[in-house]
Amino acid sequence: MASLTAKYRPRRFAEVAGQDAVKSILSRASATGKIAPAYMFSGTRGVGKTTIARIFAKALNCEKAPTGEPCNECSMCRQANAGSAVDIIEIDAASHGGVNDVRALKEDVGYAPLEGRYKVFIIDEAHMLSTAAFNALLKTLEEPPARVTFILASTEAHKFPATILSRCQHYVFKMLPQAELGAHLEKLLVAEGVEYEQAAVRIIARRGAGSVRDSISMLGQALAYSTGALREAEVRTCLGLAGQEVFFRPHGSHSGPRPAALVAHPAAGAGPRPGPGIFFSASFPAAGAICFCCTKPEKPLCRSWGCPPKKPPSGWNGRNALALRTSTPAGK
Ligand SMILES: Nc1ncnc2c1ncn2[C@@H]1O[C@H](COP(=O)(O)OP(=O)(O)OP(=O)(O)O)[C@@H](O)[C@H]1O
Numbered sequence: 001m002a003s004l005t006a007k008y009r010p011r012r013f014a015e016v017a018g019q020d021a022v023k024s025i026l027s028r029a030s031a032t033g034k035i036a037p038a039y040m041f042s043g044t045r046g047v048g049k050t051t052i053a054r055i056f057a058k059a060l061n062c063e064k065a066p067t068g069e070p071c072n073e074c075s076m077c078r079q080a081n082a083g084s085a086v087d088i089i090e091i092d093a094a095s096h097g098g099v100n101d102v103r104a105l106k107e108d109v110g111y112a113p114l115e116g117r118y119k120v121f122i123i124d125e126a127h128m129l130s131t132a133a134f135n136a137l138l139k140t141l142e143e144p145p146a147r148v149t150f151i152l153a154s155t156e157a158h159k160f161p162a163t164i165l166s167r168c169q170h171y172v173f174k175m176l177p178q179a180e181l182g183a184h185l186e187k188l189l190v191a192e193g194v195e196y197e198q199a200a201v202r203i204i205a206r207r208g209a210g211s212v213r214d215s216i217s218m219l220g221q222a223l224a225y226s227t228g229a230l231r232e233a234e235v236r237t238c239l240g241l242a243g244q245e246v247f248f249r250p251h252g253s254h255s256g257p258r259p260a261a262l263v264a265h266p267a268a269g270a271g272p273r274p275g276p277g278i279f280f281s282a283s284f285p286a287a288g289a290i291c292f293c294c295t296k297p298e299k300p301l302c303r304s305w306g307c308p309p310k311k312p313p314s315g316w317n318g319r320n321a322l323a324l325r326t327s328t329p330a331g332k
């Protein structure tokens with residue numbers, strides 16, 4: 001199966017999930033022709049930065065322009081969709097972020113758009129530009145020639161010198177709430193003609209942790225694994241999840257905050273157990289506590305139940321989490 005993320009990369013602002021403020025500002029700018037010399041799109045991975053940069057560049061050059069949405073039918077739009085529009089230049093700063101690359105780019109900036117209305121430079125992973133490259137860019141960013149605009153996209157806005165940031169209109173892309181991710185995944189499933197259980201979609205949306213790309217990749221993985229419809233049980237197995245609502249019951253001595261052992265509660269049902277991971281709790285009162293289990297397999301299993309760390313282990317990002325609830329053994 002072709003990658004779902006590539007297949008479903010939105011081609012119009014209206015198809016992009018979330019990011020409402022950014023979409024409406026850029027769509028209006030495109031419709032009115034009030035274009036800034038430089039934009040900065042920052043935010044976590046896989047939330048639409050590159051996608052929106054391409055849609056914006058396409059709308060600016062659409063034959064129906066000025067327009068708030070690209071038509072996706074004219075020859076300019078078709079070239080942009082095929083990645084062959086000469087006036088939309090994408091630069092991957094991770095591999096072309098040296099000062100010589102920026103010098104070449106500056107020469108290119110000097111030429112008027114060849115076929116379109118605007119020359120748009122999309123610099124992806126822009127935080128990877130070298131210091132010399134940043135410096136070489138400064139003047140151009142401030143006063144690019146007419147009909148040239150820059151879009152810098154990056155997951156790490158804090159790495160940019162203030163001199164660059166202050167020259168850009170800065171838009172911060174948001175992680176998508178679980179409900180919005182779920183709704184987007186359901187649209188894709190309908191488009192693919194796949195039946196699904198809502199609980200299965202909910203699991204993927206929760207595990208996607210705000211990233212559309214991660215969620216869609218997981219969906220692709222689950223679809224490759226499943227036979228026909230997308231079922232909750234298969235999604236759990238495929239993603240290596242134990243039942244999210246696994247209940248653990250401390251056994252043995254329960255004096256103080258130290259359970260002697262934890263065993264899976266029968267209510268957990270069958271299915272894979274959580275792998276070794278760091279177990280911690282914010283508090284571990286005798287009356288039972290909500291705990292979390294970080295199931296990163298590379299981390300050693302913490303066996304010292306008596307000293308629950310007060311904070312999540314460093315590097316824990318809330319993903320791979322199982323909500324576990326301890327319950328006080330009967331009679332205690
Ligand atoms: N807001 C969104 N709406 C719909 N699809 C999205 C959205 N964000 C990401 N996607 C999906 O994820 C894929 C990657 O998105 P995109 O390249 O825009 O992410 P990004 O924010 O640039 O990520 P990175 O920081 O890793 O470069 C797209 O092809 C699309 O399938």
Ligand SMILES: [Mg+2]
Nearest residue numbers: 049050124153
């Ligand atoms: Mg990107």
Ligand SMILES: [Zn+2]
Nearest residue numbers: 062071074077
């Ligand atoms: Zn068009």
